[in-house]
């Protein structure tokens with residue numbers, strides 16, 4: 002009797018602990034439930050890794066995680082993994098991140114076709130850390146994106162952003178920057194903080210009509226927060242897509258981002274209140290004023306122009322415009338420090354075209370082809386948007402002859418486009434001459450698109466180009482920069498934004 006009971010209990014526990022797979026292969030356990038469970042499990046796993054017919058080729062992922070393990074468990078960097086896949090699968094390849102289908106674009110033909118196609122202009126819904134209903138421009142799509150993008154374009158035009166009329170305000174900020182540098186003459190300093198602050202002042206003047214002193218603590222907190230959030234949000238974004246539950250965990254990574262973003266919102270909310278209190282409809286000072294006036298149209302009933310969207314839109318301009326431009330300037334200075342012959346050519350060109358009696362103007366650009374080439378070469382080799390912001394397919398479509406199902410993420414791989422696709426000779430070398438013709442004129446290349454192309458092309462390109470040119474030439478006009486003794490800065494970029502590793506510069510004033 003006891004033995005019978007023992008056998009029974011053994012069977013029960015044993016049975017319950019068997020996994021589905023064992024049940025399927027062990028004929029003793031075959032029954033209709035196990036077959037159904039097995040088939041459903043198999044179909045789910047297959048759906049998680051299989052790709053639709055006529056998809057681009059690409060690496061197989063594992064169920065649930067897709068290609069993530071390649072990045073976590075490989076000793077190679079993300080850039081190197083992408084490069085290996087490019088050589089193996091070609092200019093457009095397909096993989097999965099979790100259950101999401103991802104197509105990576107590497108060559109200009111794919112970029113052009115994808116980003117010119119209205120079906121590929123969506124964005125991934127990112128609500129994992131924000132807790133507010135706004136959408137802004139960078140991460141919105143559909144009507145909210147179209148209308149707000151159009152609105153910003155219109156007001157950038159009205160304020161003369163990127164045009165010669167706007168140059169004086171950038172030049173004034175360049176003067177504040179060079180004054181601050183003068184105080185550091187003879188010292189070995191890291192320029193990151195000063196450049197970051199100067200760049201931020203330009204976009205904040207346009208967006209909310211004020212600049213901040215270089216030692217303003219509230220701004221430092223926000224800039225630090227921005228830097229850290231951009232760095233850590235890529236991983237959190239992937240996690241929140243794979244495991245949506247992580248959005249609601251009150252501790253850990255996504256919670257930290259949420260807290261940091263709250264600091265940003267608090268900073269922006271304060272500016273909104275100040276603007277509301279001082280709004281004068283006959284004197285529109287900045288994008289925030291213009292937005293407040295837009296909100297009043299249709300008796301204040303617009304479903305797009307509201308408080309939350311204003312904070313997101315202005316926050317987008319500030320966020321997208323600060324880090325990218327700062328890092329580009331830091332790359333240019335680093336490349337010039339590491340290539341003294343290029344630095345000497347920049348200085349000689351400035352001396353020849355501008356001289357010592359005036360400061361460089363944006364209109365000098367066409368006569369400064371070598372400097373233009375240095376800027377382009379630094380945008381290429383620095384590639385601060387290593388992989389750009391993913392676009393999402395809003396319906397089933399085709400690309401380069403392949404089927405692209407709705408919901409696919411299109412990932413523009415700018416690093417590939419600017420280095421290893423065989424179009425750039427010795428791509429790892431800093432060589433401004435590749436942007437010059439035989440007689441030294443600057444040449445534009447149609448496959449060089451650091452600000453992307455198509456309908457979502459960077460809204461701040463003109464502004465960024467003007468800032469980079471003015472900040473660089475004014476600094477070079479007034480100072481000689483060199484590597485301090487005992488230092489050997491690295492040109493290996495780090496992190497998601499591919500920023501240069503922190504380096505110091507020795508500053509000496511140029512004699513007049």
Ligand code: HEM
Pocket residue numbers: 116138139140150204317318319321322323325326329385386389390391451452453454456457458459460461462464465
């Ligand atoms: C060197 C500096 C910069 C670089 C390399 C850069 C690059 C880019 C890239 C690659 C994109 C993605 C476009 C796409 O999704 O296809 C983008 C989008 C964007 N950028 Fe920039 N950017 C820079 C500076 C700026 C500045 C100064 C602003 C501020 C006005 C700005 C505002 C934006 C906005 C709002 C978007 C989103 C556009 C949209 O989704 O419709 N960027 N940028």
